[in-house]
Amino acid sequence: xxxxxxxxxxxxxxxxxxxxxxxxxxxxxxxxxxxxxxxxxxxxxxxxxxxxxxxxxxxxxxxxxxxxxxxxxxxxxxxxxxxxxxxxxxxxxxxxxxxxxxxxxxxxxxxxxxxxxxxxxxxxxxxxxxxxxxxxxxxxxxxxxxxxxxxxxxxxxxxxxxxxxxxxxxxxxxxxxxxxxxxxxxxxxxxxxxxxxxxxxxxxxxxxxxxxxxxxxxxxxxxxxxxxxxxxxxxxxxxxxxxxxxxxxxxxxxxxxxxxxxxxxxxxxxxxxxxxxxxxxxxxxxxxxxxxxxxxxxxxxxxxxxxxxxxxxxxxxxxxxxxxxxxxxxxxxxxxxxxxxxxxxxxxxxxxxxxxxxxxxxxxxxxxxxxxxxxxxxxxxxxxxxxxxxxxxxxxxxxxxxxxxxxxxxxxxxxxxxxxxxxxxxxxxxx
Amino acid sequence: xxxxxxxxxxxxxxxxxxxxxxxxxxxxxxxxxxxxxxxxxxxxxxxxxxxxxxxxxxxxxxxxxxxxxxxxxxxxxxxxxxxxxxxxxxxxxxxxxxxxxx
Numbered sequence: 160x161x162x163x164x165x166x167x168x169x170x171x172x173x174x175x176x177x178x179x180x181x182x183x184x185x186x187x188x189x190x191x192x193x194x195x196x197x198x199x200x201x202x203x204x205x206x207x208x209x210x211x212x213x214x215x216x217x218x219x220x221x222x223x224x225x226x227x228x229x230x231x232x233x234x235x236x237x238x239x240x241x242x243x244x245x246x247x248x249x250x251x252x253x254x255x256x257x258x259x260x261x262x263x264x265x266x267x268x269x270x271x272x273x274x275x276x277x278x279x280x281x282x283x284x285x286x287x288x289x290x291x292x293x294x295x296x297x298x299x300x301x302x303x304x305x306x307x308x309x310x311x312x313x314x315x316x317x318x319x320x321x322x323x324x325x326x327x328x329x330x331x332x333x334x335x336x337x338x339x340x341x342x343x344x345x346x347x348x349x350x351x352x353x354x355x356x357x358x359x360x361x362x363x364x365x366x367x368x369x370x371x372x373x374x375x376x377x378x379x380x381x382x383x384x385x386x387x388x389x390x391x392x393x394x395x396x397x398x399x400x401x402x403x404x405x406x407x408x409x410x411x412x413x414x415x416x417x418x419x420x421x422x423x424x425x426x427x428x429x430x431x432x433x434x435x436x437x438x439x440x441x442x443x444x445x446x447x448x449x450x451x452x453x454x455x456x457x458x459x460x461x462x463x464x465x466x467x468x469x470x471x472x473x474x475x476x477x478x479x480x481x482x483x484x485x486x487x488x489x490x491x492x493x494x495x496x497x498x499x500x501x502x503x504x505x506x507x508x509x510x511x512x513x514x515x516x517x518x519x520x521x522x523x524x525x526x527x528x529x530x531x532x533x534x535x536x537x538x539x540x541x542x543x544x545x546x547x548x549x550x551x552x553x554x555x556x557x558x559x560x561x562x563x564x565x566x567x568x569x570x571x572x573x574x575x576x577x578x579x580x581x582x583x584x585x586x587x588x589x590x
Numbered sequence: 591x592x593x594x595x596x597x598x599x600x601x602x603x604x605x606x607x608x609x610x611x612x613x614x615x616x617x618x619x620x621x622x623x624x625x626x627x628x629x630x631x632x633x634x635x636x637x638x639x640x641x642x643x644x645x646x647x648x649x650x651x652x653x654x655x656x657x658x659x660x661x662x663x664x665x666x667x668x669x670x671x672x673x674x675x676x677x678x679x680x681x682x683x684x685x686x687x688x689x690x691x692x
Contacts, residue, residue, distance in 0.1 A: 500624050510615065516614035519615045522679065524625075556672075556673040557671075557674065571639075577638060582626065582627060582629060582640060
């Protein structure tokens with residue numbers, strides 16, 4: 160190891176932080192015959208957590224990595240709208256943890272977490288087992304503020320799905336769309352900012368419209384939005400008009416679109432715009448960090464988790480890192496791609512910490528592809544860097560696809576959307 | 591205090607044989623891992639329409655990326671990405687990708 164001035168200072172700072180004892184990590188690293196490295200527990204096997212587990216091993220095979228995820232298989236939110244349209248089957252968007260376990264030697268445990276003890280550095284599982292860690296990574300995803308919409312609650316999501324955590328909820332919406340009466344009305348209520356996958360609700364509108372165009376051409380779609388604008392808005396609206404004519408009506412918050420109340424039995428939605436009876440109703444409630452972030456005391460007043468945006472270490476509990484949708488990550492959107500990028504940054508930060516290496520200063524990216532129709536793709540991209548302690552966009556880079564794109568450009572971006580899905584899921588779960 | 595520092599520096603030096611990356615993780619490597627999300631794990635194509643990057647000839651990649659940046663070479667999303675990187679960063683990335691096994 161080259162001991163330059165920066166790493167030496169970091170090493171000295173680390174020594175100061177662990178007074179009066181040398182940290183057990185350094186002690187372990189001293190013994191070259193000891194094959195067991197420091198222990199990292201990663202909670203949550205989605206885009207953030209699964210990536211972090213794999214990349215911890217990629218950067219340092221000596222680290223003992225344990226991934227805790229209750230589900231045996233993981234259906235991704237990206238691609239779930241394509242599934243609603245019938246463009247892909249559910250197997251295509253469902254991944255297992257066998258490659259992480261067998262090829263990358265990640266200890267995968269399918270259990271729920273009962274409690275985190277930040278002082279003792281332990282994680283207690285529902286089966287009573289206790290895992291010790293040197294560093295903990297939490298990637299808990301999102302939870303919903305059901306109480307913000309009168310009449311809506313977790314108890315009624317089988318009748319009125321949010322379908323914003325993929326899996327059984329996706330299957331329910333899939334069936335409801337197919338069972339809808341001819342000429343019926345599909346009402347969708349996207350949430351206010353900030354929320355998971357900013358273009359997600361609008362890709363869903365597009366994909367449901369593409370299904371209706373084929374199988375229920377007189378159906379209508381009403382979007383009752385809690386916002387005045389949304390991600391890739393110009394491109395979506397342009398595409399909707401071209402592909403689906405007047406099937407889709409979007410009502411923004413300024414026109415009273417915010418849904419205030421629902422009647423579950425009749426699927427009636429109340430807003431200042433109108434009272435509407437839906438045939439299929441998809442409420443995507445306002446969001447906050449996943450439950451575990453709250454029980455572990457990792458959230459602030461915003462309902463999300465403040466972190467050091469370079470290392471993703473919690474600003475509240477040292478030694479615990481929070482990545483993905485639950486974290487406050489500067490200008491990065493809450494997306495699967497962001498979460499996966501953050502998993503890599505966090506893995507690099509933890510490995511660099513264990514070795515007293517200087518933390519790399521990478522550029523980081525996010526790309527969100529959406530399908531407006533099967534062969535009509537659009538994208539938004541950005542490049543990020545640390546600036547004054549926060550993740551900021553690199554000026555002059557990023558942005559959305561050009562408007563009034565050609566048929567060929569739309570087809571190319573649709574193919575790239577599918578290519579992106581194959582690559583990112585292979586990078587995380589399947590290679 | 592002085593003694594403690596010496597112990598820690600010794601620990602860092604002794605750690606060398608047990609670790610896989612003796613000089614740490616480079617900026618180029620960590621940045622390149624973010625390209626894998628679209629271009630495939632370790633730069634290898636996994637069946638999608640997006641080209642592989644592993645083992646790409648360094649000089650060709652530098653030229654193509656600079657041409658994306660200037661707009662000389664048309665692209666859908668690559669110009670939007672590559673405008674976020676300096677020429678030096680482009681050269682470092684290309685060097686890193688050229689070292690990956692295709």
